[in-house]
Amino acid sequence: MGEELLKNHGLKVTSARLAVLSVLSSSPIPLTAEAIYESTKKEGLNLSTVYRTLNSFEEANIVKKEIGHNKESIFSLEREEDSHVLVCTKCHKTVKLEGCPYHEVNEAIENETGFVLEDHNTAIYGICPDCQKKK
Amino acid sequence: MGEELLKNHGLKVTSARLAVLSVLSSSPIPLTAEAIYESTKKEGLNLSTVYRTLNSFEEANIVKKEIGHNKESIFSLEREEDSHVLVCTKCHKTVKLEGCPYHEVNEAIENETGFVLEDHNTAIYGICPDCQKKK
């Protein structure tokens, strides 16, 4: 399944890329390079290969790279609809949001200032109701 | 002038802290630890002292720490009004915004989901009108 995708984006089909792609496509939330590396242990990928793969994917617009809660990069497949996820910084539970909550606001800023805003993150961090109780 | 501030927050008054404070208070935009270090060259501070100072300041809620455009931490004084800055990623020109553009949206998300959102960044990145023309 990943083969098509890779070819369409002008990338050679390799087992490393297929492995990374498969991990990403089965994850509902953005992952760190490290996490992807762990999930591909069976394929025996090298961590730097994972990084290089993710970077090619990003250039090819197959994945989106954002900055995670602790400054590490996190990667997720570029999906059609821009869905956003709330992530609890305590328990890592996640909740999907419909659409992009910041879309209108950003558009307004662009119109008022003439700036073109950088693509924003799809992961929004906070503390979930359960973890608030556990306080 | 910084002495009061430090004491009020239960921090010892040291020359390092006063120096960092003075650099921060005369900057309209958030700075990296490196930049602060450079600006305090005359005082001969050690870079790790700058980091430690900034971290104490953050714990004491004197400064706000955010993630800059290239993943480095950037620090700014915690000012009363939450003013936001647009920063051009090409020329680094900055534009102040009035108030917090994301306030209502975030509140809505909190109400809908029960999450308490993490404090968000005051630096918003994009490309300014001039740099767009220079394309």
Add this chain to the structure above:
DNA sequence: AATGCAAGTGCAAATCATTTGCAACAAGAA
């Protein structure tokens, strides 16, 4: 003003995420 102790500091070394140089290797065009 002298003293004592906890907190602050400099320095060098450690750490963490990420990148890079280089040699070996595999994908896909010819």
Add this chain to the structure above:
DNA sequence: TTCTTGTTGCAAATGATTTGCACTTGCATT
């Protein structure tokens, strides 16, 4: 199959930030 070029592994480099340790300083207490 062969050739060219992109891809990978490995180990070492990098850059931002942190930390261990010995020394110094702020400041509360004599």
